[in-house]
Amino acid sequence: MACKICGGEVEMRKFTSDIDEKDFGKEIVLYGWVHEVRDLGGLVFVILRDREGFAQITLPKKAVDREMFRRARKVRRESVIRVKGVVKAEEKAPNGFEIIPSEFEILNEADAPLPLEVTEKVPAELDTRLDNRFMDLRKPRIQAIFRIRHVMLQSIREFFDRHGFIEVNTPKIVSTATEGGTELFPITYFEREAFLNQSPQLYKQTLMAAGFERVLEIGPIFRAEEHNTIRHLNEAVSIDIEVSFTDHEGVMSYLEELVRYIHEKVNERCGRYLEWIGAKVEIPDTPFTRLSYDEAVEIAKRKGEEINWGDDLSTSALKFIAEEMDGYYFIVDWPTESKPFYAMPHENDPEISKTFDLMNGWLEIASGAQRIHIHDLLVKRISEQGLNPDSFGFYLEAFRYGMPPHAGWGMGLDRLVMAALNLPNIREAVLFPRDRQRLVP
């Protein structure tokens, strides 16, 4: 709290986590919420909770102001308070210290009853929690997810900055479908119809034609699919990269090293938050296993899945495959037909493509490819996929005047958070998730 900008009151203001032996005997100021009040009659304990943890405010009736004692005893849970007092070493107190207040100010009294229990004495259903997300997020265990997500984003930017990537922002309001395959949300754009972007794919490729060479985008993507599962959202955050003068293997290296880096940094920087969650983050070894599509189909077949070469891998097939694959792994060399038009076919066997999915168990985390950079081949593939090349005007133009060979991938951040922390539902990884039925809050 030495920072002048963060200051406020306020060399004296501390987070609960910043209190240590050096503060014993000194006066400090805490701001926070009333987590619990334990009233023993002649002695009252108020547990103050702030962003970083808890502190026990102890009010012995005989040692503190009478009016203040009455106020603290009656304060309702989740009210916002400001406490000024002396930090006293006390063996009997949690963490070995307590605050004996000289001032106890209720900045905003909370209503009762609460829509859910922040103390988690009684569980709440996910739906109730999401309806009252602001209060759900007060739970340390829930807030920890987002502190870790923050560190993940931080380390992603760090990683790519070190590797010479340029972070960009491409439009989320677009005129037409980019990749086909998925349903789009139509919107009104003045007198025209437009759509929310399903992926930055076409734009990041266009930036390869612009000579950016290595780009990173972190942004929302929108899919209008009516799915109803623990791993799909209609608004998600995608981590996208595109790299010139490399192939699919080149960008797979970035991907696996990134995933490892993220896990390392979360371990280094999020010890306390992992503790709150009760999670351990295993740092995955690189390189990740490459399982070919052919091998994947073999495994599924052997375990009784009805699947033909060329089919997409169904959920049950992926679950069979996951039985044999631990942690993160790639499935590579997919049939060209099952991947989007921009995926580069292998020169010696055009039936398969230079494509890969990054998996964690049976959950797909990322997918990518070397891209087609040859204009005429691209037009041919667009037509073969049943799409109209005329609707790809600005995109195709970029391939006519010097498009370098390139490759890239997109990764679902929410799914990565879900996988890394072993969350039971992707909605747990998102502050305000958007799904088939939820538009509020």
Added chain:
RNA sequence: GCCCGGGUGGUGUAGCCAGGCCUAACAUGCGGGCCUGUCGAGCCCGCGCCUCGGGUUCAAAUCCCGGCCCGGGCGCCA
């Protein structure tokens, strides 16, 4: 989109299959009281609930039909 499951105090559960003993139970909470070392505090008193509409029946939280809302699986998709 197809399929399965569910909706009981503020919250989370029990009761439903085998209708009546349910003026609905338990925990937590909330209001009041007692208590100077709590940390799931304890003890005493009190408060608060059957998703909506229709039907069957002497009788419906319970059985049937429909609506609304929700969860999940699959498909599609990342």
